[in-house]
Amino acid sequence: MNKKKSLIFIVLIISIAVISTSSVICGTTFCHAGRQIRIISLSPVITEGLYLLGMENSIAGVTVYCQKPLRAKEKEKVGAVVEVDVEKIISLKPDVVFAMSLTSSKDIKKLKDMGINVIIFDIPKTFERLCEIFLELGKSTGKENEARYIINASKRKVSDIKKRMSALPKQNVFIQIGAKPLFAATNEFFVNDYIEFAGGINIFKEAKSGLISREEVLKRNPDVILIATMGISGEDERKTWHKYKMINAVKHNRIHIVDPDSICSPTPVSFAEYLEEITRIIQK
Amino acid sequence: MLRISDVTCGYGAKIVLNGINLEIGKGEFAGIIGPNGSGKTTLLKAVTRLIKPYKGKIYFEDKELYSIDHREIAQKIAVVSQNLPIISMTVREYVLLGRMPHYKNLQFFETESDVEVAEHAMTMTDIMKLQDSYMSEISGGEMQLALIARALTQEPWMLLLDEPTAHLDITHQVNILDLIRKLNKEYGLTVIIVLHDLNLASEYCDRLILMDRGQIKKTGTPEEVLNYSDIEEVYKTLVVVERNPLSQKPFVLIVPEEVKKKCRR
Amino acid sequence: MMKKRTTKWTLYIFVSIAFLVLVSIISLCTGSAGIPVGKIISILIDGKGTAEYSILLDIRLPRVILGFAIGGALSLAGVILQGMFRNPLVEPYTLGISGGAALGASLCIILRLNQIIPNVAMPLSGFLGAFLVILPVYLLNIKKGILRMHGLLLTGVMISFISSSLVILILAISRTEDLQGIIFWIMGSLEEPSWVLIWTACFVSLACLALSYLFCLDMNALTLGEEEAIHLGIDVEKKKKLLFLIASLLTGISVSITGLIGFVGLIVPHFMRMLVGYDHRVLLITSFLSGAGFLIFCDMLARTVIAPVELPVGVITGILGGTIFIYALSRRLFL
Numbered sequence: 001m002n003k004k005k006s007l008i009f010i011v012l013i014i015s016i017a018v019i020s021t022s023s024v025i026c027g028t029t030f031c032h033a034g035r036q037i038r039i040i041s042l043s044p045v046i047t048e049g050l051y052l053l054g055m056e057n058s059i060a061g062v063t064v065y066c067q068k069p070l071r072a073k074e075k076e077k078v079g080a081v082v083e084v085d086v087e088k089i090i091s092l093k094p095d096v097v098f099a100m101s102l103t104s105s106k107d108i109k110k111l112k113d114m115g116i117n118v119i120i121f122d123i124p125k126t127f128e129r130l131c132e133i134f135l136e137l138g139k140s141t142g143k144e145n146e147a148r149y150i151i152n153a154s155k156r157k158v159s160d161i162k163k164r165m166s167a168l169p170k171q172n173v174f175i176q177i178g179a180k181p182l183f184a185a186t187n188e189f190f191v192n193d194y195i196e197f198a199g200g201i202n203i204f205k206e207a208k209s210g211l212i213s214r215e216e217v218l219k220r221n222p223d224v225i226l227i228a229t230m231g232i233s234g235e236d237e238r239k240t241w242h243k244y245k246m247i248n249a250v251k252h253n254r255i256h257i258v259d260p261d262s263i264c265s266p267t268p269v270s271f272a273e274y275l276e277e278i279t280r281i282i283q284k
Numbered sequence: 285m286l287r288i289s290d291v292t293c294g295y296g297a298k299i300v301l302n303g304i305n306l307e308i309g310k311g312e313f314a315g316i317i318g319p320n321g322s323g324k325t326t327l328l329k330a331v332t333r334l335i336k337p338y339k340g341k342i343y344f345e346d347k348e349l350y351s352i353d354h355r356e357i358a359q360k361i362a363v364v365s366q367n368l369p370i371i372s373m374t375v376r377e378y379v380l381l382g383r384m385p386h387y388k389n390l391q392f393f394e395t396e397s398d399v400e401v402a403e404h405a406m407t408m409t410d411i412m413k414l415q416d417s418y419m420s421e422i423s424g425g426e427m428q429l430a431l432i433a434r435a436l437t438q439e440p441w442m443l444l445l446d447e448p449t450a451h452l453d454i455t456h457q458v459n460i461l462d463l464i465r466k467l468n469k470e471y472g473l474t475v476i477i478v479l480h481d482l483n484l485a486s487e488y489c490d491r492l493i494l495m496d497r498g499q500i501k502k503t504g505t506p507e508e509v510l511n512y513s514d515i516e517e518v519y520k521t522l523v524v525v526e527r528n529p530l531s532q533k534p535f536v537l538i539v540p541e542e543v544k545k546k547c548r549r
Numbered sequence: 550m551m552k553k554r555t556t557k558w559t560l561y562i563f564v565s566i567a568f569l570v571l572v573s574i575i576s577l578c579t580g581s582a583g584i585p586v587g588k589i590i591s592i593l594i595d596g597k598g599t600a601e602y603s604i605l606l607d608i609r610l611p612r613v614i615l616g617f618a619i620g621g622a623l624s625l626a627g628v629i630l631q632g633m634f635r636n637p638l639v640e641p642y643t644l645g646i647s648g649g650a651a652l653g654a655s656l657c658i659i660l661r662l663n664q665i666i667p668n669v670a671m672p673l674s675g676f677l678g679a680f681l682v683i684l685p686v687y688l689l690n691i692k693k694g695i696l697r698m699h700g701l702l703l704t705g706v707m708i709s710f711i712s713s714s715l716v717i718l719i720l721a722i723s724r725t726e727d728l729q730g731i732i733f734w735i736m737g738s739l740e741e742p743s744w745v746l747i748w749t750a751c752f753v754s755l756a757c758l759a760l761s762y763l764f765c766l767d768m769n770a771l772t773l774g775e776e777e778a779i780h781l782g783i784d785v786e787k788k789k790k791l792l793f794l795i796a797s798l799l800t801g802i803s804v805s806i807t808g809l810i811g812f813v814g815l816i817v818p819h820f821m822r823m824l825v826g827y828d829h830r831v832l833l834i835t836s837f838l839s840g841a842g843f844l845i846f847c848d849m850l851a852r853t854v855i856a857p858v859e860l861p862v863g864v865i866t867g868i869l870g871g872t873i874f875i876y877a878l879s880r881r882l883f884l
Contacts, residue, residue, distance in 0.1 A: 085581050091604060
């Protein structure tokens with residue numbers, strides 16, 4: 001009992017000394033020239049992006065939610081998006097960790113304190129920002145050219161769609177992203193861009209908060225209702241909306257359920273793809 | 285030793301004691317009697333600082349009660365309250381708590397002399413055999429003895445008791461009052477005791493204080509106070525006062541309904 | 550008789566220390582990095598600079614130390630409050646302190662204060678929130694210098710409700726990024742990168758233990774009720790206020806640094822009372838040590854049960870603590 005106690009005491013003293021003198025444990029221990037760079041992604045979007053950039057073999061760890069593409073599920077897991085397993089990450093000896101601003105700042109600070117290179121991206125709310133982030137991702141992994149190529153291709157596709165849609169009459173669209181309570185997508189949300197590029201008008205674009213009342217929806221009378229909630233509540237909501245026969249969308253049976261995952265966290269490539277789909281829905 | 289000077293006090297808006305004046309001398313054995321609600325317990329509470337008087341002052345050993353340090357008061361005044369505690373400690377631990385006022389500032393454990401005093405108190409009250417039982421396991425009467433033992437452990441100069449014999453059988457009643465009487469006579473312990481039993485009060489107290497509706501109706505020796513007219517006036521019930529053939533002290537007899545009817549005929 | 554009690558108490562304290570040390574060692578040895586137990590000593594001695602060494606000393610050790618400080622603090626606060634209120638359902642969070650801290654932390658997040666002054670902003674806001682809430686609770690229940698315990702409890706519970714409603718309001722109108730931050734803060738975690746905070750927690754926690762030990766006899770007397778305690782010469786009003794201050798400080802520090810970790814302050818004091826009795830001379834110390842050990846153990850489980858996902862430690866304390874407690878209680882009833 002005593003020996004263990006004094007050992008722990010000594011360890012304590014040593015650790016205090018170590019921590020106070022070295023603020024950065026140099027990452028050079030981990031970086032060897034010529035060896036493949038080891039990346040850990042703390043966000044499904046980043047994981048998808050890395051696969052797009054052809055960095056599949058460099059990925060050392062992902063979150064449990066990284067399921068696109070399906071192959072990503074086979075990678076080593078390091079936690080969820082907000083709370084991550086710092087120990088696991090360190091044991092995997094990554095060269096760089098990519099995270100979104102969602103990840104707990106304490107975990108990030110812990111990683112940085114241990115000398116790990118962490119690059120944080122804020123959550124993009126617009127297509128422009130998404131492309132910028134993707135470009136940064138490309139630069140950080142030495143795939144700048146590939147990134148530019150992908151972004152330009154997507155941008156071309158998107159501006160094509162925009163041009164096509166600008167000629168058509170604008171549709172009023174209501175995007176519901178929450179049920180119980182009812183929650184609309186304002187311009188704080190990514191999906192707003194989808195609607196606008198597809199030639200629609202988000203009826204709650206300027207709303208201060210997404211917590212709106214059903215009454216307000218009736219008042220603004222959308223032509224199209226998009227329900228982006230998960231599971232059966234989507235169907236329940238559709239049935240509920242059908243009760244309000246005076247809404248244009250109900251009259252012309254233009255209530256659609258869309259997959260929230262694809263809507264909310266796309267890469268430039270998937271954005272262009274889903275945009276195509278959205279335009280088909282909106283401009284029937 | 286104790287001087288209550290024109291004290292008015294009560295609970296919130298309700299005034300229970302009105303302009304009470306009372307002096308208890310050192311070494312006295314005083315009994316407070318009176319019907320329910322006359323303010324007996326309130327008077328005790330005022331003396332033990334549980335209730336602060338609205339008007340008037342109380343002096344203990346010529347010092348204002350509220351100017352004396354808490355600990356000092358507990359070293360000199362011990363209280364045996366009416367309520368039996370619901371706790372889970374052994375009798376011995378409970379009695380030892382009585383030594384707390386005498387502990388020095390950073391003393392956390394009892395000294396040998398503390399233990400001696402406690403054991404002495406337990407012997408006097410005849411509960412030594414119960415010392416390892418839990419307070420929750422013993423009978424009401426035994427608990428009352430424990431309360432008294434704890435008070436005695438405080439080695440007080442003045443002992444205040446509120447109905448200490450309520451749950452005791454006659455053997456214990458007599459034993460306890462004999463014990464207190466002995467402590468009063470041999471060690472000069474000043475005693476103020478609230479009793480419902482007028483005859484016990486008569487036998488043991490030097491002086492009785494009869495209370496009625498927040499006022500002191502009469503104080504004096506048992507012979508002076510226990511007469512049928514005063515008792516009937518205060519208690520509002522028919523009584524007959526006789527003399528105890530053995531001790532010559534007054535003896536109050538109650539008159540049940542049936543007996544009243546029989547006597548009228 | 551006295552000797553028997555002293556030996557019993559020494560045994561209890563010794564067992565608590567042993568439990569604490571054992572659990573700490575186990576916690577240091579387990580984690581998702583899969584460091585084999587046999588290698589740990591060699592890593593500690595000459596593994597300086599390796600990832601394993603960092604993991605042991607910079608990730609696991611701070612958590613163990615913080616768990617010691619917070620587990621001890623919460624249990625101690627629980628013992629003090631349960632003794633003062635003579636109510637077995639009282640725990641450190643009942644007085645509204647947790648609600649206030651959560652409110653402070655939520656405001657900090659949505660006002661972006663934690664980005665202006667990193668590291669310190671969150672705990673400071675939490676502590677300030679706790680303080681600003683406990684103040685009205687206290688002041689509303691002091692009348693003529695007397696602290697009314699009954700009113701204190703009720704006011705505390707009510708203010709707790711008000712605070713949590715306000716927190717839900719903040720959650721409702723905040724942006725998605727902030728939402729997760731607030732919720733996870735509320736769920737409580739022993740993850741803390743700043744050593745300054747960890748040492749502060751240790752210092753406050755141990756200082757309060759020493760301080761409250763000065764009142765152990767007063768707390769013993771208080772178990773008889775306030776009236777009897779006065780009869781025994783205790784300045785009940787002064788002691789109540791001081792004890793309340795200590796308990797609030799302990800809770801405030803805990804909540805502001807680690808978020809809400811419930812049940813420790815409720816279960817550990819009860820459990821220890823069942824095992825070692827009511828006497829605060831031994832109860833304070835054993836509760837502190839066992840509470841520390843308990844939290845460290847729960848944190849270890851939280852990290853490893855569904856690794857690499859980390860459960861909020863409050864989930865484990867609740868489930869594990871509650872189950873053990875019910876089991877112990879039922880055995881006692883049927884034995």
